[in-house]
Amino acid sequence: MEWHRRHVLGLSDFHPEEMEFVVDTARSMEEVLTRDIKKVPALRGKTVVNLFFEPSTRTRTSFEMAGKRLSADVVNFSSGTSSVTKGETLLDTARNIEAMKPDILVVRHSASGAALFLSRHVSCSIINAGDGQNEHPSQGLLDLYTILKVKGKIAGLEIAIVGDILHSRVVRSDLHSLGKMGAKLRLCGPATLVPKEMARTGAVVTSDIREAVRGVDVIIMLRIQLERQKTAYFPSLREYSRMYGLNRDVFSLAKEDAVIMHPGPINRGVELSDELADCERSLVMRQVESGVAVRMALLYLLAGGSHAAH
Amino acid sequence: MLLIRGGRVIDPASGRDEIGHLALKDGRIHGFLAGDAPAGFDGTVIPAEGKWVVPGLIDMHVHLRDPGYEWKEDIASGTRAAAAGGFTSVACMANTNPVNDSAEVTRQILEKGRMEGSANVFPVAAVTRGLEGKEMTDFTELADAGAVAFSDDGKPVENPLLLRRAMEYVRPFGYRILSHAEDTALAGGGAAHEGWTARKLGIPGIPSAAEEVAIARDILIARQVGGKLHIQHISTRMGVDLLRMARRAGLDVTGETAPQYFTLTDAAIEGYDTNAKMNPPLRGEDDRMAVLEGIQDGTIDAIACDHAPHESYVKKCEFAVAANGIIGLQTSLPLSLSLLAGGKVSPAHLVGLLSAGPARVLGLRGKGTLAAGADADVTIIDPETEWVFGPGDVLSKSKNSPFLGWKMRGAAAATICGGRVRHSAIAGVGAHA
Numbered sequence: 109m110e111w112h113r114r115h116v117l118g119l120s121d122f123h124p125e126e127m128e129f130v131v132d133t134a135r136s137m138e139e140v141l142t143r144d145i146k147k148v149p150a151l152r153g154k155t156v157v158n159l160f161f162e163p164s165t166r167t168r169t170s171f172e173m174a175g176k177r178l179s180a181d182v183v184n185f186s187s188g189t190s191s192v193t194k195g196e197t198l199l200d201t202a203r204n205i206e207a208m209k210p211d212i213l214v215v216r217h218s219a220s221g222a223a224l225f226l227s228r229h230v231s232c233s234i235i236n237a238g239d240g241q242n243e244h245p246s247q248g249l250l251d252l253y254t255i256l257k258v259k260g261k262i263a264g265l266e267i268a269i270v271g272d273i274l275h276s277r278v279v280r281s282d283l284h285s286l287g288k289m290g291a292k293l294r295l296c297g298p299a300t301l302v303p304k305e306m307a308r309t310g311a312v313v314t315s316d317i318r319e320a321v322r323g324v325d326v327i328i329m330l331r332i333q334l335e336r337q338k339t340a341y342f343p344s345l346r347e348y349s350r351m352y353g354l355n356r357d358v359f360s361l362a363k364e365d366a367v368i369m370h371p372g373p374i375n376r377g378v379e380l381s382d383e384l385a386d387c388e389r390s391l392v393m394r395q396v397e398s399g400v401a402v403r404m405a406l407l408y409l410l411a412g413g414s415h416a417a418h
Numbered sequence: 419m420l421l422i423r424g425g426r427v428i429d430p431a432s433g434r435d436e437i438g439h440l441a442l443k444d445g446r447i448h449g450f451l452a453g454d455a456p457a458g459f460d461g462t463v464i465p466a467e468g469k470w471v472v473p474g475l476i477d478m479h480v481h482l483r484d485p486g487y488e489w490k491e492d493i494a495s496g497t498r499a500a501a502a503g504g505f506t507s508v509a510c511m512a513n514t515n516p517v518n519d520s521a522e523v524t525r526q527i528l529e530k531g532r533m534e535g536s537a538n539v540f541p542v543a544a545v546t547r548g549l550e551g552k553e554m555t556d557f558t559e560l561a562d563a564g565a566v567a568f569s570d571d572g573k574p575v576e577n578p579l580l581l582r583r584a585m586e587y588v589r590p591f592g593y594r595i596l597s598h599a600e601d602t603a604l605a606g607g608g609a610a611h612e613g614w615t616a617r618k619l620g621i622p623g624i625p626s627a628a629e630e631v632a633i634a635r636d637i638l639i640a641r642q643v644g645g646k647l648h649i650q651h652i653s654t655r656m657g658v659d660l661l662r663m664a665r666r667a668g669l670d671v672t673g674e675t676a677p678q679y680f681t682l683t684d685a686a687i688e689g690y691d692t693n694a695k696m697n698p699p700l701r702g703e704d705d706r707m708a709v710l711e712g713i714q715d716g717t718i719d720a721i722a723c724d725h726a727p728h729e730s731y732v733k734k735c736e737f738a739v740a741a742n743g744i745i746g747l748q749t750s751l752p753l754s755l756s757l758l759a760g761g762k763v764s765p766a767h768l769v770g771l772l773s774a775g776p777a778r779v780l781g782l783r784g785k786g787t788l789a790a791g792a793d794a795d796v797t798i799i800d801p802e803t804e805w806v807f808g809p810g811d812v813l814s815k816s817k818n819s820p821f822l823g824w825k826m827r828g829a830a831a832a833t834i835c836g837g838r839v840r841h842s843a844i845a846g847v848g849a850h851a
Contacts (some may be wrong), residue, residue, distance in 0.1 A: 120618075197735055219736030220620035221690030229734075240738065259504030280620055305617040 111409045115227045115234040118243035120282035121394035124244060127285055131253050133413075134398070140177065141401060145227075151180035154411050157210040158184045159202070160237070161217040166396070167237050167246075171214045174403035180411075185209070198222060199229055206230045212410055215239070220277075233410040235403075241275050247371055248281025250402040252289060254395050257325055258367055263290030268320040268362075270296045270352060271330025271379055274303055278330065278371045283309050296320035297330075297352060300341040317352055322361045328369045329354050329379045345378055355381040367391050419443050420837060423455050425466030425798060429473060430770035431777075431787035432649045440471055442794040449790045464839075464847050466798050469831050472769045473786050474506025474795025477747060478776035479571070479596075479650060479674060479722035482508070483541070486515025486524065491727040491815050493527070494534040496747070499813040500726075501536040501840040501849075503748040504830030506795035507785055508537055508725075509776070512544040513572040516549045519544040519555045521563035528564045536840045537833075540780065545584050545595060549574050557588050560655070566780045567652055569596035571650060574632055576602065578639060585645030590765040594646040594672075594779065599632035599657070600698065609738050611684040611699040619690065621737060622698050630656040637664045640671055647674040648779055651724050653698040656707030664718040672779045674720040677753035678744060678820070680709045686820055692733045692740035694820045696726070704769075713771065714762040723750040727816035745814045746805070749821045755828035765801075773797075794837035798844070801828045 109129050119127070135392075140148055156175040158168050168184065175182035185205060196218070205213065213235045215223045220240030227234045230374075238244040252262065259265060261294060267286055273279050273295050287293055293311040295302055306315045314320050321327055342348050354368065368380070368390045376382050384390060420442040427450060428435045439455055441448035455463075477500065483491040500508050510527065512518035518527065524541045531539030543565035547553045547573065557568065568588070574597065575581040585595050605628040610616040612623025633649055637660060640647040652658055652675045664671040678696065683703050686694035694700055712718040726743025733740050754772060756764040777786025784793040807824050809817055832849070835843040842849040 199731075199733060199734060208553050217736070219738045221737045224690060225736060239620075240736075241622070243620070265708045277620060280618075303612075303623075308614050308617075 115224045116245050116406055117236045118246045119245045121283050124288050129251055130405050134253055134401040135402040140399040147177050147180045150408055151178035151411050154211040156180045156182045156212045157205055158214045160186045165214050170399045171403050171412045174400050202226050202230050221309045238277050242277055243281045244277040245281050246403050247278050249284035250398040251282055252285040253402055254391055254398045265291045266324040267291045267326040268324045269328045273297050274301045276330050294320045298342045324362045326367055332379050349378050349409045353379055419461030422458050422464045422466050422471050425469045425471035427471045428766050428769050429788035430766045431774040432789050436765050442837050445794050447788050447790055447792045470778040470799040472797050473773040473788050475504045475721050475772045475797050476507040476776040477505050478509040478720055480508045480510050480725035482510040490729055493530045497535040497537040497813045499747040501524045501833045502813050504751045504797045504833055506537050506835040509540040509542050511542055511571040517548050519547050521559045522565040523795050524565050526561055537835055542567050542569050545570045545575050554584050567594045567596050571598045574598050574600045582639045586643040591643050593684050594648050596648045596650050597636045598650050599629055601628045601631045604628040610687050611686050611701045613702050615684045626654040629654050629698050633657050641669055647671045650829050651676050653679045654705050658708045658712035672719040674722045675709050676724045677750050681753050690737040692737055693818050695740050697742040721754050721771045727814050728818045733818050745819050752826035752828045796834040797830055800834040803829050835836050
């Protein structure tokens with residue numbers, strides 16, 4: 109197939125074939141990562157700006173690594189959240205960066221819709237690296253790729269996602285990436301963090317982790333954001349961990365070959381027990397590996413590459 | 419003398435709905451004449467054949483942003499938009515800078531309205547000083563200066579005891595408190611209606627209960643102290659139900675809604691359209707239907723557009739931080755006329771929602787009627803004309819409307835305020851904006 113997108117803002121309008129295409133491209137990128145010299149000249153002369161308005165180390169590093177391995181010039185720009193009342197507006201910041209003529213802007217912002225907003229006002233390509241509670245498309249694609257590597261397919265798999273569904277952009281992208289490829293999804297967490305409207309996605313919605321993980325192939329645990337506890341969505345971390353933490357006992361309800369994923373960073377002992385985080389069925393490190401390959405694929409395709417197979 | 423010839427004269431306050439002529443003299447309604455137009459009339463004649471002649475429309479909920487935010491709107495531009503939209507009177511909210519919590523500000527607004535306005539301006543003063551929700555304003559002094567009601571609109575009076583005291587204190591004077599009913603703690607910093615669209619877009623939600631809890635609270639306080647209460651911008655099914663219940667209980671509680679709440683749903687925020695961001699937020703389809711039912715059965719007293727102008731840069735940004743509100747004075751009439759389509763709202767009823775209704779709620783004497791002796795405020799409506807609301811039509815200083823590009827049906831053919839033509843689309847009839 110041919111790639112026509114100028115931006116990757118979210119997976120809500122991605123077709124399954126497009127996602128497969130990205131995964132295929134990522135596969136050839138991953139081959140590069142096994143070489144002695146892990147660098148190809150595909151993006152030589154192109155400039156990628158990581159425009160991060162929210163603290164992030166791993167996603168930014170992953171994109172930076174991806175860009176550098178494709179020989180792009182990568183510039184990091186970090187800033188506090190923009191404000192219309194003080195400081196520079198998001199639009200002004202983006203226009204300033206754009207005036208320096210980058211080819212691709214990788215944007216992370218705390219406001220849902222920020223990447224879409226920028227795509228309407230700047231002329232370079234935009235990759236959404238997480239916008240508020242909306243989407244995190246590269247994470248959705250790397251989760252898809254990681255599961256494909258281990259399970260060989262997505263269709264028919266039972267996948268549980270457990271944790272703060274309400275605030276999670278990972279969930280909103282995974283629902284598209286895994287859902288459109290035919291996985292059956294279950295969403296689980298405290299009722300305050302699992303909006304009842306999410307049933308509209310076709311996913312099973314439950315507040316019972318045992319029901320959620322029983323017989324599943326994949327469990328994706330989400331990070332509980334400790335700073336959100338100020339607004340008290342649940343009584344205490346102790347209570348949370350007791351009801352929604354994944355431990356060996358609960359994990360034993362899943363299929364024998366079930367795997368555990370987590371977008372990181374993990375709160376050990378809260379959503380995921382220490383031993384499970386490091387066990388052989390944890391795919392957390394493989395997700396990180398896949399992440400670089402998927403981000404290389406996205407940068408490559410947006411920069412005008414057709415397919416990396418050759 | 420001015421004669422409006424041959425229109426369908428609809429005056430719900432006096433029960434009139436018939437073809438005839440309306441004479442205006444010395445700033446007052448002179449009288450209605452049926453039959454042939456008087457020959458040799460000594461004065462201006464405005465042909466109104468095929469059009470409706472109704473009491474000058476009243477929008478009881480606008481933000482003119484003057485004083486203090488004149489780059490968004492001022493009294494001159496806001497009332498020009500009002501006149502073009504068919505409104506001869508507007509009641510402006512107190513969240514200006516300085517806040518309208520003193521007689522000086524009230525008088526300044528009135529004076530500017532008289533000097534520069536294309537419509538009558540009725541100031542609504544704050545319930546609490548600085549809109550801070552802590553101390554009551556000097557109600558009688560404000561009312562004597564010309565304030566027609568009291569509201570902290572933009573935010574609720576959060577402290578129920580303070581609201582009770584205010585309502586109780588003003589009861590002997592007959593003032594009405596207009597309530598922006600919102601439980602801000604329950605609203606939880608949300609930016610859109612808590613429903614599927616907000617969930618999908620990852621926008622923090624404002625539950626319907628944030629409005630409903632506050633409406634219930636305010637009604638119960640009004641019941642306790644016997645005060646006059648008005649619920650602003652009702653957007654939810656239960657909000658309409660609560661108002662209906664209060665009315666049945668014999669309480670003096672009135673309510674308004676805005677065209678956006680019976681025209682749009684939260685689906686309008688798709689694509690993070692900040693021109694559809696407002697507070698209360700656009701709700702679900704069931705709420706929209708309930709607002710329509712509340713209009714049809716007479717529960718809702720007034721349609722008011724909550725005209726809230728904002729400069730482009732506070733809308734051209736992330737949805738979560740974008741300013742709330744939309745302009746509405748030039749679209750309120752055509753959107754309201756669409757209510758006639760189902761046949762459940764009569765022309766007289768509709769006209770009442772935009773004239774006699776708000777006049778009654780605010781106690782405006784000589785307004786909202788075409789009875790002889792009333793003020794010569796008249797709107798001539800062409801209910802059939804079709805037009806597209808484009809950016810070039812906007813007379814406000816701000817263009818934040820979700821209705822830009824919409825095909826509209828019906829418009830103000832002419833707006834006459836105090837006997838002066840302030841807006842005219844009728845050939846041969848000039849206007850003095």
